[in-house]
Amino acid sequence: MVDKVCRECRSIVLSGQSCAVCGSTNLSTDWGGYVVIIDPSRSQIAKKMQITLPGKYALKVR
Numbered sequence: 230m231v232d233k234v235c236r237e238c239r240s241i242v243l244s245g246q247s248c249a250v251c252g253s254t255n256l257s258t259d260w261g262g263y264v265v266i267i268d269p270s271r272s273q274i275a276k277k278m279q280i281t282l283p284g285k286y287a288l289k290v291r
């Protein structure tokens with residue numbers, strides 16, 4: 230089974246048909262690479278990607 234990624238916030242959706250972060254059902258299975266954000270307020274990557282919640286995020290989503 231391939232994990233899905235939310236196209237709206239790039240969060241990796243591990244279960245279900247909607248994103249746990251933003252609630253979007255706009256999901257993609259065509260993505261590559263990921264980062265784990267533990268503390269968004271201290272992470273430069275999180276700032277760059279505009280991530281405000283901890284979690285696993287895809288780097289590229291098509």
Ligand SMILES: [Zn+2]
Binds near residue numbers: 237238248249251253
């Ligand atoms: Zn989302």
